[in-house]
Amino acid sequence: MPAFDVVVRVAQLALACSAEGVESLERSVSTAASAYGVDVDLVVLPEQMLLTERSSGEVGRAAVVRAAPGIFRLDQVAALKRFLVQAQRQPVDPDEACRRLDAIAQSRPRWPAWARVLGVALFAAGFAPSVVATWGEAGAAAILGLVMGVLVVLTAGRPLEGLLPFFGAFIVTTLGLTVLSGLAERTGVTLMVLPALFIVVPGDTLSAAAGELLGGRLTAGTVRLVFGFLTLGLIVIGIVAATGVTGNGDALDETLPPPELSFVIVLAGWVVFCVGLVLAFNAEPGVLVWLVPGVIGTFLLQQGVTRLAGAVIGTLVAGAVLGACGNLVGAHPQRPPRLILLLGGFFVLTVGGVGVRGATALLGGDIVTGLQNLADFALQVPTVALAIAAGVILSDHSRRHHVPGVASNA
Structure with missing residues (x-):
């Protein structure tokens, strides 16, 4: 699975927890892109983000991510930070990274x-x-x-x-x-x-x-x-x-x-x-x-x-x-x-x-x-x-x- 898919999944999670503002959102996505060697351009709004991959000076894949910003899943905010910290130190294989991010996104709320x-x-x-x-x-x-x-x-x-x-x-x-x-x-x-x-x-x-x-x-x-x-x-x-x-x-x-x-x-x-x-x-x-x-x-x-x-x-x-x-x-x-x-x-x-x-x-x-x-x-x-x-x-x-x-x- 391409590394760009990892960045898109990080953007989806970060956007859903972006009550702090777009500056924090951009920082999270840029951290993931840097860790996986992906060069992306970003257009960010509170409820959606356009990611465009650049390869050798040419425009590559693009993705639009949409989510209503909120803060009701602080367990996901913490899990995403742990993933980004690990990615900065020693990124895992893109396939495994996508599986981990999907698990965070699909997890049940921490409390009943x-x-x-x-x-x-x-x-x-x-x-x-x-x-x-x-x-x-x-x-x-x-x-x-x-x-x-x-x-x-x-x-x-x-x-x-x-x-x-x-x-x-x-x-x-x-x-x-x-x-x-x-x-x-x-x-x-x-x-x-x-x-x-x-x-x-x-x-x-x-x-x-x-x-x-x-x-x-x-x-x-x-x-x-x-x-x-x-x-x-x-x-x-x-x-x-x-x-x-x-x-x-x-x-x-x-x-x-x-x-x-x-x-x-x-x-x-x-x-x-x-x-x-x-x-x-x-x-x-x-x-x-x-x-x-x-x-x-x-x-x-x-x-x-x-x-x-x-x-x-x-x-x-x-x-x-x-x-x-x-x-x-x-x-x-x-x-x-x-x-x-x-x-x-x-x-x-x-x-x-x-x-x-x-x-x-x-x-x-x-x-x-x-x-x-x-x-x-x-x-x-x-x-x-x-x-x-x-x-x-x-x-x-x-x-x-x-x-x-x-x-x-x-």
């Missing part, structure tokens, strides 16, 4: 369906204390997270998956306004359901889009940005439609109650969040060793610097440190890929949630809160992207100047 449902619930419950620090919010997030987890598992890989943000928001909000109406009246329904919906809030997509635009990848960045805003719009429509059906339009108003949970409980919530992320996104359990410190460190750094210098500086510092640490740790062949190390921090920096809150508050008639949240959202998206990109670039520069012979992060 019930564990992934539980993971979404833990993900929501662990995130909830950072939204509203009350026991009621955490309990509601766990209950609604179980419902959202069932929807995530049932729609995975099916035609309805693209509509999950709308259906999920509608069903979860309807349950919140009927079964948990007391809490919804106390805080507003958006704050109550946001932790359960955060599994589909496109914070990573928006950050990757802003990073691509800042890096001059205008077409890829624009496509990803439009997709991110469409996803946010589906969530907002689902929430607003549920309030209309139940006759609770006033529930869109936000009221932040005084915190009931200690700071230690909030930190413990991030540990629960990390466990849920591992289960929900099919990650390998060993990544918790790196994920928990990264998430808690990002949270503490953002909170600390924000108190001293404001929210923008807090996000810039926390994002830059996250990007640098994720890049340096992910460069090691035996450690998790950079995407896995950065993913928890994306959620901590909460890019998409502010947009959902702003839009729903505005539609609910709370003009002041809505405009303020939307303004924060418009500022936060490029801030997070700029901070993480700066951390990655600076750490790359430092690593290449101080560690001779280090290869780029696979």
Whole structure:
């Protein structure tokens, strides 16, 4: 089997896990091409890639690879990194390489369906204390997270998956306004359901889009940005439609109650969040060793610097440190890929949630809160992207100047 087929299979896997952006996607494909002596030209978009082989100056084979970008199979992200690391050291025969890549692509999810449902619930419950620090919010997030987890598992890989943000928001909000109406009246329904919906809030997509635009990848960045805003719009429509059906339009108003949970409980919530992320996104359990410190460190750094210098500086510092640490740790062949190390921090920096809150508050008639949240959202998206990109670039520069012979992060 030609070596070009190996590169095409790597492109297919990398494209399906390309939430970090096209720069990472191109790097993975170029690594495989270099390892197998294939000279290729690439045209890359978030959902498809054109690979053209060049042989002795002439155009050879070509292939178009298509896949909806996502991050729900972090086990495949880690397996692809291990394959690329081995290919750089000692590439196996192309036939064997294709068999290994096919096995990765066709593998069953690492965790069974019930564990992934539980993971979404833990993900929501662990995130909830950072939204509203009350026991009621955490309990509601766990209950609604179980419902959202069932929807995530049932729609995975099916035609309805693209509509999950709308259906999920509608069903979860309807349950919140009927079964948990007391809490919804106390805080507003958006704050109550946001932790359960955060599994589909496109914070990573928006950050990757802003990073691509800042890096001059205008077409890829624009496509990803439009997709991110469409996803946010589906969530907002689902929430607003549920309030209309139940006759609770006033529930869109936000009221932040005084915190009931200690700071230690909030930190413990991030540990629960990390466990849920591992289960929900099919990650390998060993990544918790790196994920928990990264998430808690990002949270503490953002909170600390924000108190001293404001929210923008807090996000810039926390994002830059996250990007640098994720890049340096992910460069090691035996450690998790950079995407896995950065993913928890994306959620901590909460890019998409502010947009959902702003839009729903505005539609609910709370003009002041809505405009303020939307303004924060418009500022936060490029801030997070700029901070993480700066951390990655600076750490790359430092690593290449101080560690001779280090290869780029696979």
